[in-house]
Amino acid sequence: MLRYVSWGLLSALTLLLLLLLLLLSPARAQNPFITSQFSADPSARVFNGRVYVYPSHDIPGGPGRGRADWFVMEDYHVFSSANLTDWTDHGVIITQNQVPWVQPDSYSMWAPDCVLRRGKYYFYFPTTPRDTTGGGGFRIGVAVADQPTGPFVPQPQPLAGVRGIDPNVFIDKDGQAYLYWSQGSIFGAKLKDNMLELAEPPRTLGELPTEGLKEGPFLFERRGTYYLTYPHVAHQTERLEYATSTSPLGPFRVRGVIMDESPTGCWTNHQSVLEFRNQWYLFYHHNDFSPEFDKNRSVRLDSLFFEPDGAIRKVTPTLRGVGQTAARQPIQLDRYSRLSSTDATIDFLDPANRFRGWKTVFTGPQGWVQYNAVSFGPARPRALTLRATAAAPGAAVQLRLDGPRGPVLARVAVPPGRGWQELSVPLTTTSPTGTHALFVAPAGPAPVEIDWVRFE
The missing domain is CATH 2.115.10.20 (Glycosyl hydrolase domain; family 43)
Structure with missing residues (x-):
């Protein structure tokens, strides 16, 4: 009977904790x-x-x-x-x-x-x-x-x-x-x-x-x-x-x-x-x-946001939206925080069905995209998966933490001519925790296209 009550209480507390985490999770x-x-x-x-x-x-x-x-x-x-x-x-x-x-x-x-x-x-x-x-x-x-x-x-x-x-x-x-x-x-x-x-x-x-x-x-x-x-x-x-x-x-x-x-x-x-x-x-x-x-x-x-006198601070529209993105969910880089002015663009995945969303296209070596506020949480990821496609042999992308000079998380080769592929590689640096920006750039011949990135 005591065991039953204890396990019941534990289950209730666990459920309550999960509910609180959901309610307190950032938008x-x-x-x-x-x-x-x-x-x-x-x-x-x-x-x-x-x-x-x-x-x-x-x-x-x-x-x-x-x-x-x-x-x-x-x-x-x-x-x-x-x-x-x-x-x-x-x-x-x-x-x-x-x-x-x-x-x-x-x-x-x-x-x-x-x-x-x-x-x-x-x-x-x-x-x-x-x-x-x-x-x-x-x-x-x-x-x-x-x-x-x-x-x-x-x-x-x-x-x-x-x-x-x-x-x-x-x-x-x-x-x-x-x-x-x-x-x-x-x-x-x-x-x-x-x-x-x-x-x-x-x-x-x-x-x-x-x-x-x-x-x-x-x-x-x-x-x-x-x-x-x-x-x-x-x-x-x-x-x-x-x-x-x-x-x-x-x-x-x-x-x-x-x-x-x-x-x-x-x-x-x-x-x-x-x-x-x-x-x-x-x-x-x-x-x-x-x-x-x-x-x-x-x-x-x-x-x-409001100024101290109650005035509304002008809102700049973004693709990134609000809050944090969980690292273990698909991260849509095309909803970027920053994008290079050359050699990078955003396009529809399928022009005939635009509700499928967008992709990031690197057209040259100077291209890059930054996606802010990725939440890795307390558990360190060990691998990375991205959905990508490329046309030229030797195509690859490199992912860094917190900007162009941050530590390299992974380098992912994208085999050419195979259409969209989900490619998984182990991380090459100490697995991050907490909240960081993700910086992605080509590391080989262009063009190379990315649909999403996800940490495992």
Whole structure:
């Protein structure tokens, strides 16, 4: 009996320890973090200690399915993660053909949001209505569920008195809920306690820039300051800006830019801001899987920081993403921290199926790539495996720790002409522990291509 209790207690303690390690493990996301489909306009929320992201879902348009040259969206998925790395697609939660008031062939299920209120989850979404009496344009509807993943039941009619897109809901510390949306300008109003009706006429948040398109409001509170974030076309494409207030409905003071315009010309951006395990994050989108067409987008996240006076420090978008990457998981070098300006490039593994991801291509002897924050942990690895391919005899790659002058971890010969190969070699130096950068460069004739690296 004592033995049984002891082993039972030990098993319980072991399970508890594993759970604590999971909860305390650092986030280590790479961008984009949804790699199975196009996604945009991410609304990120924490429900019961887990992050849920409600994005819009871009699909390629064509005959009978929206405009080929425009945004085409017919449904919504929800994704969730306990660590910002391993994401679960919970499937479709709302589709245009299941909402009574929606024009079924409109393909306009644009940026949504979701909040938890008194045990119910309220999902807000904009789209084109069947009934255009009283004017055209978008309306905003609500669907309600008992779980963050649904099933969501849409209300029979859209919200009265609201016309526009990009709904965002904020619930203040006193329990008052607010709805924000955009239609050229940005609007806000209190919601009734049922979360399904406005409690007052909408008001224009008029302290924001008057020139250029503004849309996509997302409001959050930190230390008594209300931050209203929004995309704004100040020049040619959207950048992310913010304003602050001591009240959820303003007046607001424009403070600055959170993220500059896309360097590759993606016309839109759309954001949400989230605190998770004492770190703030910015969720946004870019057209990673569709660089030639910016109406098919993909969601990203990067860390966000505040200055001592409460100002938001400008976020530089990265491929590397956030946190640490476990050394014993495949390390996608193409989501690099730094890349040489010559003799190295990133390309799709399969141009016909871009969701398979990318590869690092060394085209000459000066090429290199650095991937920061690889966590080796306390147990020392003994070997390294990489997936690579090469064309020329004598091709090889060299892996160093912490930069171009760091200790050599391994040199891996890549036999030519055999396609993609998984090659394993023992490490040639003292096995590392802790967290380090990984520096990889060719050590022989180019080209040589790498899909991923993993330590054993």
